[in-house]
Amino acid sequence: MDEDSTQIQVPEIVEELDYQYKTANWLIKSREPFCLGNDVRKQLLSLLRKQSEFSRTLFKDRGVFKVPFSESIPIEDEYGEYALDWFPPADESIIPTNIVVYIHGGYWQLVGWEESSSWAVPITNAGSIFVSLSYRLAPQEKIELMPQRLCVGMQKVMNLTHKMFNNLDDTKLRITLVGHSAGAHLVLEMIYNAHIQSVPNKDWMRCLRNLVLISGVYDLRPIINTYVNKAIKLRTEEEALSVSPIRHFMQHGPNLLLSKPLHWLVAWAEYESPAMKGQSESLVDLLSSVSKRSEQNMHVEYTYETFYMTNEDHFTSLLGLHNGPTQSTMLKKILDLINTR
Template sequence: MSEMIELEKLYSPSYWNKRYPRDELIQKYEELISTLSNDTRHEIACNLNIPYGNGDKRKLDVFGTDLPTDAPIFIFIHGGYWQEGNKDLFSYVARSLHRHGCKTIIIGYTLCPQCTLHEIVSDVQLAIKVCLKYALENKTKCISIGGHSAGAHLAISLFPKFYTNLTNDERKLLKSVFLISGIYNLMPLVKTTINDPLKLTEVEAENLSPMFWNFEHVTDTSPKFFVIASENDSPAFVKQSELFANNLKKQEVPNEYMLLEELDHFNIIEKMADENYVIVKSIVNSLA
């Protein structure tokens, strides 16, 4: 029992922040990003709730519709352990990027237990295809994709099979992938309450874990991967990021590992509203 409790804590990032008690952190985080996102939807020209499939959640938002048609695009996938959160909480990600002349597309997706994790992966792939179609029609200069936490898992799940099945024109658009405080080995989650709505078996968890995938055959045309961890995140998340970056390096996939000091699982993504934030600058530089 004590081992299970320890595992539960290890995969609960809010336990590890050094700023607030756990419940207070979550409340402050949600209040902050909700306010920032509400302001963003009023301040930046946007096209909201564009359907890419059936259902209330299979929608995406495009921010920066006032920018040049061919402006670069950053596509963001939110986290929440595939069971919480929604795209509306993350509109604020577009604020700083808009000031740098980049459009932002925020993807929503159906959550567990209303669907399976396999279905969520398929949802995100369908949404990306719609984004690529939009980009090609508008002669977009280039694209970056990013995700936070479970969203980082969904972003890397676009590789290698989905990516290698794209057209040459679609692959040429994609310059970078930002994996922020991600999780890449899902097997430890099977024995935690996190798995209650996911209902993953050990075999499914292993098959859905990018840590064990072969990326070697995408290296010739691959975008650059940024694997980013925060110093005050759960040690399990930090270790998974480090191991995953090393796995990519061994397979000669272009990547950069970044460990951001004095940040935790939550303010590492909160700070995306700051146009001088290191991740924002890295995204903009990758799209230059």
């Protein structure tokens, strides 16, 4: 993927696969964003932007917004930016012990900083720090570089948190990484990259406790025959597998995704295509298979659970997080997780 991306030839679209991976085809028609108009993606972005603007306005005096990950990484162009928003707990008297870090989706080519802080408020109301990490998008950014640079963002999160709370005890700090759709893919690839480059990432990895993976994409091989691949430009199944988190379960030797005692929460919505549901179900099968083998050898280090979001689709499950735990079962599940682990 080193040559000019405009010259890369990608596989042809397969109509059935393309239909399965167009999330807009599977939405609940009576609910937002589908009910708002024909351009579902435009409506979704507008709603996420309004929710994010609400969050930033509420914390305009205490939050820190659009912070670049690093001076050496370009922050902004028309293809997005590597930047973070940081929100403290709503209660100013709290010394936080939890940081919830969110990686947005958008098939690696849509959504950005403006839309990424949509559910900060209910997390901060629960006494936690909320951070959103946005990233540069395909086709201008290579998919394999995104997780590397998001790891730099995590290093910035740690530095900024210590700057804002100089009496923070790292030994009591717990990080929960949350990814939606393509963001769930990036969360797992961040874990892999953090193990490969362990020294600069040791601080945040030491604090990492939970992974929340919502309606994720973990095997990119089917994607090469869909509209999604026009931007990410994967040429072969082999190339797609090389950036797919499932490869770590298929290789001989240690699985770096499972080398730390993390708790995995794998969630998916009732109203999604069979292909999208299958992505999560296949990941759970892999986790289960490894867990059973590990139990026989008596060295299980990770735990996992699943969460089926009834009466939700790919977009309502995300939009609903803004409304708090009384209206979003997914948000309640996240809060229960960070309060007990």
